Amino acid sequence: MVQTTGQCLCGAVTISGEVGSNIQACHCRQCQRWTGGSPYFCVPISDPVVTGGETLAAYHHSTWGERTFCATCGTTVYWTTKGDAPHSAAAGLFEDQTGWRVTEEIFVDYRAAWLLPFKGATQSTEAQEIAKFDAWMAKQGKSVE
Numbered sequence: 001m002v003q004t005t006g007q008c009l010c011g012a013v014t015i016s017g018e019v020g021s022n023i024q025a026c027h028c029r030q031c032q033r034w035t036g037g038s039p040y041f042c043v044p045i046s047d048p049v050v051t052g053g054e055t056l057a058a059y060h061h062s063t064w065g066e067r068t069f070c071a072t073c074g075t076t077v078y079w080t081t082k083g084d085a086p087h088s089a090a091a092g093l094f095e096d097q098t099g100w101r102v103t104e105e106i107f108v109d110y111r112a113a114w115l116l117p118f119k120g121a122t123q124s125t126e127a128q129e130i131a132k133f134d135a136w137m138a139k140q141g142k143s144v145e
């Protein structure tokens with residue numbers, strides 16, 4: 001984990017914190033559309049400080065998920081559970097990505113047909129992720145509707 005700062009395309013939004021080098025790739029259809037690419041790549045971040053004020057916007061496609069982006073330039077910033085601080089942030093926000101690698105792929109049943117799996121990355125399906133997420137939400141005292 002390295003203390004670092006990332007930013008959106010226009011620079012209005014910044015996110016600082018201890019950032020890890022293990023990238024998670026989410027292949028779900030929501031992330032594919034949200035990022036305009038495929039998949040959504042993110043890195044873990046702890047004690048995040050996010051700036052951007054009113055340029056920071058959130059879209060709720062589900063009742064529990066929050067997709068935060070810059071309303072000025074459209075940059076994907078982070079996904080988190082509704083109302084919570086982010087635990088990860090979009091990998092592309094950060095300048096120095098030395099030593100980073102994709103270690104985990106999720107929702108692999110939705111991986112684009114033209115994209116190969118990353119070597120050495122764990123593979124998890126939608127059903128496996130939903131089960132993990134439900135258990136995690138229950139632990140937080142929240143429910144998935």
Ligand SMILES: [Zn+2]
Nearest residue numbers: 008010070073
């Ligand atoms: Zn921006």
Ligand SMILES: [Zn+2]
Nearest residue numbers: 026027028031
């Ligand atoms: Zn996703």
